[in-house]
Every structure is written in C-alpha cells, then in structure tokens.
Amino acid sequence: GNSVTQMEGPVTLSEEAFLTINCTYTATGYPSLFWYVQYPGEGLQLLLKATKADDKGSNKGFEATYRKETTSFHLEKGSVQVSDSAVYFCALRGGATNKLIFGTGTLLAVQP
Amino acid sequence: DAGVIQSPRHEVTEMGQEVTLRCKPISGHDYLFWYRQTMMRGLELLIYFNNNVPIDDSGMPEDRFSAKMPNASFSTLKIQPSEPRDSAVYFCASSDEGGRTEAFFGQGTRLTVV
Numbered sequence: 487g488n489s490v491t492q493m494e495g496p497v498t499l500s501e502e503a504f505l506t507i508n509c510t511y512t513a514t515g516y517p518s519l520f521w522y523v524q525y526p527g528e529g530l531q532l533l534l535k536a537t538k539a540d541d542k543g544s545n546k547g548f549e550a551t552y553r554k555e556t557t558s559f560h561l562e563k564g565s566v567q568v569s570d571s572a573v574y575f576c577a578l579r580g581g582a583t584n585k586l587i588f589g590t591g592t593l594l595a596v597q598p
Numbered sequence: 599d600a601g602v603i604q605s606p607r608h609e610v611t612e613m614g615q616e617v618t619l620r621c622k623p624i625s626g627h628d629y630l631f632w633y634r635q636t637m638m639r640g641l642e643l644l645i646y647f648n649n650n651v652p653i654d655d656s657g658m659p660e661d662r663f664s665a666k667m668p669n670a671s672f673s674t675l676k677i678q679p680s681e682p683r684d685s686a687v688y689f690c691a692s693s694d695e696g697g698r699t700e701a702f703f704g705q706g707t708r709l710t711v712v
Contacts, residue, residue, distance in 0.1 A: 517698065518698040518699065518700075520700055522703075528705060528706075529602075529689055529703035529704055529705045529706050530641075530689070530691075530703040531703070532700045532702070535700055537698060575641065579697070579698050579699070579700075579701075580697055580698030583654075584629065584646070584648065584653070584697040584698075585643060585646060585654060586631060586643070586646075586691070586693070586700075586701050587643065588633075588640070588641045588643075590640045590641075591640055591641065
C-alpha cells in the first residue's frame with residue numbers, strides 16, 4: 487500500500503542556515519504530495535502541495551518538487567528563522583486510495 | 599468558514615469511563631478523517647468517511663473505539679471503556695470531494711485517561 491518515509495529528527499540549525507528535510511514515498515498511481523507543519527499545541531496546517539510530477543509547491547520561502555523518477559518530495563528553505571521551529575510532516579493522498587497518509591514527522595529546531 | 603471544530607479541547611477522564619470526542623467539518627466537505635497522535639506512534643489514521651459513510655476503519659485499534667457520522671456536519675469518536683494507553687491527541691480533518699486534495703485539521707482534543 488501507500489507509504490511515506492521521512493528523515494528522522496530532530497534537525498537543529500542556526501538561524502539563516504539552509505534546510506533540507508527528505509521525504510520519499512511508495513504509491514500506486516499518481517498521488518498528490520503535501521508538506522504540513524505543526525506548531526506546539528496546534529493542529530496541522532498545510533504548508534505546500536504538488537499534484538503531479540515535476541510540480542513545485544512553494545509557500546513562505548519553503549519549496550518542494552514532486553520527483554516521480556526518485557519518488558521524492560524533499561522540503562527545502564534557503565534561510566530558516568527561529569519562527570520556523572516546528573514539526574514538519576510529509577504526506578500523500580490518492581493513487582489507489584483516498585486515504586491521507588503521513589510520515590513520522592521531523593522536528594526542526596532553529597537557534598538564534 | 600470557521601474551519602474544522604473539535605470539542606472538547608481537553609478531556610481528563612478515569613479509566614473505564616466512556617469518552618466522546620466531537621467534530622464539525624468544514625461546510626461542503628465530503629471527506630472526514632480521524633487521527634490519533636502520540637509520541638511513540640506518531641500520527642495514525644483511525645478511520646475516514648466519505649459522504650457520511652465509513653470507508654476504511656482499519657486503523658481503529660480495537661472494539662473499544664467506534665466512530666459515527668450521522669450527518670454531513672457532525673462526527674463522533676467514542677472510546678468505551680477508556681484505558682490509560684488511549685491518552686493522546688485526537689485530530690479530526692476534512693477535505694472536499696477530490697480524492698487527492700488536501701485536508702484541513704481541527705485544533706485537536708487532548709485526552710488524558712488516568
């Protein structure tokens with residue numbers, strides 16, 4: 487069945503550092519891919535999405551490109567801020583199922 | 599729209615008691631998901647509905663858990679009897695009719711069973 491694997495955390499960076507959080511997926515068909523962010527004590531918020539191969543989702547300086555050949559959707563940001571500290575979840579939906587399936591989450595801690 | 603609304607935000611109950619969590623999805627959304635989040639197991643999909651019909655409940659941990667969606671604007675997740683290992687944050691999410699679209703999450707219910 488469909489599944490998502492993302493890098494384990496925590497990821498600790500200094501402010502203005504470059505961020506990459508890896509995400510790979512297994513799916514039949516052509517799912518949509520998502521990154522969600524969860525701030526402490528809150529629900530998950532959609533950060534960005536891509537619905538087909540080679541699409542690039544972007545929001546708030548974050549980007550991710552839907553790579554079908556490598557089944558990946560890595561999250562990147564050129565210069566992180568302390569306010570980006572949160573847990574980031576990669577997710578997919580579609581293909582053989584309408585379930586919305588999440589990876590395990592990656593905690594990002596940005597230090598001033 | 600006010601978004602997905604869950605109640606209560608916090609619930610503390612004694613082991614053996616019945617617990618009911620409530621969710622109001624975004625108006626017009628056709629899909630509703632229930633998730634459980636714990637440190638050990640991460641974010642688990644428990645069950646999801648499409649047009650008020652349960653489609654996949656394979657994530658429901660055991661018979662003590664049940665979920666209903668009597669109409670398009672309301673769903674419940676019930677645990678009877680509750681156990682300390684059920685302590686977690688429970689999230690409800692909804693999405694529109696597209697089977698590949700994003701879901702919108704509520705703020706969650708933090709359940710503590712003592």
